Amino acid sequence: MLAITGIGTLVTNDASLERGKLGLVKDAALVVGDDNKIAWTGESINLPREFANNAIHVGGRAIIPGFVDSHTHLVFGGDRATEFEARMSGKTYTAGGIRTTMAATRASTNDVLVANARRLASEALHTGTTTLETKSGYGLSVLDETRSLQVATSITSETTFLGAHVVPPESTIDEYVNLVCGEMLTQCAPNAKWIDVFCDHGAFDVDHAQAILSAGAHAGLGLRIHANQLQHGGGVQLGVEMGVASCDHCTHLSDADVSALADTKGKTVATLLPTAELCTRAKFPDARRLLDAGVTVALASDCNPGSSYTTSMPLVISLAVLNMNMTCDEALWSATAGGAAALRRTDIGALHVGAQADFALLNSPSHIHLAYRPGVKLVDAVVRQGKCVAGSLA
Ligand code: NIG
Ligand code: FE
Numbered sequence: 001m002l003a004i005t006g007i008g009t010l011v012t013n014d015a016s017l018e019r020g021k022l023g024l025v026k027d028a029a030l031v032v033g034d035d036n037k038i039a040w041t042g043e044s045i046n047l048p049r050e051f052a053n054n055a056i057h058v059g060g061r062a063i064i065p066g067f068v069d070s071h072t073h074l075v076f077g078g079d080r081a082t083e084f085e086a087r088m089s090g091k092t093y094t095a096g097g098i099r100t101t102m103a104a105t106r107a108s109t110n111d112v113l114v115a116n117a118r119r120l121a122s123e124a125l126h127t128g129t130t131t132l133e134t135k136s137g138y139g140l141s142v143l144d145e146t147r148s149l150q151v152a153t154s155i156t157s158e159t160t161f162l163g164a165h166v167v168p169p170e171s172t173i174d175e176y177v178n179l180v181c182g183e184m185l186t187q188c189a190p191n192a193k194w195i196d197v198f199c200d201h202g203a204f205d206v207d208h209a210q211a212i213l214s215a216g217a218h219a220g221l222g223l224r225i226h227a228n229q230l231q232h233g234g235g236v237q238l239g240v241e242m243g244v245a246s247c248d249h250c251t252h253l254s255d256a257d258v259s260a261l262a263d264t265k266g267k268t269v270a271t272l273l274p275t276a277e278l279c280t281r282a283k284f285p286d287a288r289r290l291l292d293a294g295v296t297v298a299l300a301s302d303c304n305p306g307s308s309y310t311t312s313m314p315l316v317i318s319l320a321v322l323n324m325n326m327t328c329d330e331a332l333w334s335a336t337a338g339g340a341a342a343l344r345r346t347d348i349g350a351l352h353v354g355a356q357a358d359f360a361l362l363n364s365p366s367h368i369h370l371a372y373r374p375g376v377k378l379v380d381a382v383v384r385q386g387k388c389v390a391g392s393l394a
Contacts, residue, residue, distance in 0.1 A: 002357075002386060003051040004393065005029040005044045008060035008365040012041055013337040013350035022329050022367075023352075029055065030063065032357040036386030041351060056393050062366050064332060066130025066358035066384065067313035068339030068349045071248050071271055071300035073162070074117040074155065075148045076138040078104030080305045084279070093280035095202035095230065097306045098138065098166045105138040105148070113151045120303060121155040124311035126390045128379040130358035131339070131348050133300075135196060137162030140176075142184045149191035158343055160224065161185065161192035164212045166203050177208050181215035194245070195221040199235035206234040213242050222344065228252045229276070240264055246271045246298065246342040251285050258293045266296040269342040272334075273302035274319035275310050287334075288325035298338035299331060314370050314378060321371035328368045357386040361393060 010028035017023040029047040033039035040051070047055065083097050105113070117134070124132055134156055136148035145163045152159040163180040167173050185195075195216030199209040203226075213223050222245055227235025229249035236257040239247040247261065248271040261270050270290050277284045290297050299316050302308040313335050320331040340349025347356050361381040362369065369378055381391035 001034055001051070002032040002383075003029065003047070003055035004058055004063065005047055005052070005055040006057040006059055007044070007063045009062040009367065010041060010351070011062070011064040011332060011367055012352060013065055013333060014041070014352040016352070020329070021333055028063075030351065032383075032386045036357050038351050038353050038355050038357050040353065058361060058393065060365055061380065062362040062364055063359050064128070064362065064367050065336040065349055065351050066360055066382065067128050067335050068343065068345070069124060069129045069132040069300050069303075069311075069313055070158075070246065070298055070339040070342040071273060071302050072124075072132050072134045072311070073137055073302070073304035074120045074134045075113055075136060075151045076101050076105050076116065076305055077108030077112060078305065079309070083306065084309070087280065093282070093307060095166050095198065095200065099169060101138045101305050102140050102168060106141070106144050110147055110151060113148070114154050117151055117155050120311055124301070124303070124313075125382055125384070126379065127312050127314055128360035128382055129311065129313055130360075130382065130384045131158065131343075132156055133158035133160060133194070133343060135160040135162040136188065137165035140165065140168035142179070142187055145184055146187045146191075149188050153191050157193065159192050160194035160196045161188040161216065161221065162196045162198070163188065164197040164204050164209070166198065173208065177204075177211060180212055185215055185219055189219045189221060192221055194224050196224045196226060198226040199238065200226065200228070200233060201230045206238050209235065209238055210242070213244070217242075224248060228257065236260065240268050244268055245344050248300070249273055249276065250290070251277065251282060253285065253289070258289060258295065261290065261295040262293040266341065269296045269298050269338065271298040271300050271342050272320065272324065273300055273308060274324055275312075275316055276302045276308040278319060279308050279310075284319070284323045286325055287320060287330070291326070291330060296338065296341055297330070297334045298342040299334040300339060300342070315375065317370045318374040322374070328371050331371060332367045358384050361391070
């Protein structure tokens, strides 16, 4: 049992409290039960006496649900600092850089890949991320995709097979799509919950993406898609037609794409990845356009060595508010409950009674500071499944 009192602002994301979408409670307390789930939330003044005696007082700081980062690529070797430097001198980002990381990943031992993925997962945890999804996609051979997914399972249960990231240099596109849909999928599916395709310029077209997602669905995997990042195309429409959990990037959207996403009524989430726009010097998508149309929006880091080498969800929230027309409340919801929706989870991303006790203690009186103080370390402690796993609650 863990009881916390003196919480300046508690964000529960519990709409049933009738305190807005964030379910905000001021001067709050919360209790975690012995099952490591949320047992009670409310105003400190109403904390039942049996919990009050051993409660930790956090002096008016805010508590928020742990971030759910529903889109990362943490299994890779090497880095692309040289490519980044060239881009900052005027070169354009293209999908082709993925092959540089493919070569470094193929040359890395499993131990090196595990150590790198764990380092990044730990970095994410210390900035408040309590659940993350991660993908294969830098192996691009049966052997290297299979071991990439084995590595992924060592850091999360939300694993995604992204054999269809780009075509490796040794194959034609048709040969490679057959391999992805055949032997590679067979070998990778046991360690994957999801399948994803990079449907964009320089990667896979809509027909190939449809074939790959259909094969993944047939193998029992959930569907997600990288769509409309580098240019406008049919990826979002395909994702909606196939009922994917999330269309990710959504940088270039037509009105028809926005309506198609809205018509799913939240079944297909639009996941925006503003640090990818930041690090590729691309135009930010307008989250307001999606939100005003009724689309469910998630925010994620896209952590990868090419387009977005950051694990920081607080930075993602800052950018969403400062550059994508989201309110502070919307951005926090999208980085927590929105990420959970993109993974079709209801047990995380919120602090309602019965939810997994995953939360972050901030060094500020409210969640507004996440956007208001860009780049500042604001996470004092992280609790995952009821245990303090980073920092200190004291
Ligand atoms: O989500 N868009 C495709 N994949 C990654 C980038 C991969 C890379 O450049 O290494 C992304 O941005
Ligand atoms: Fe990505």
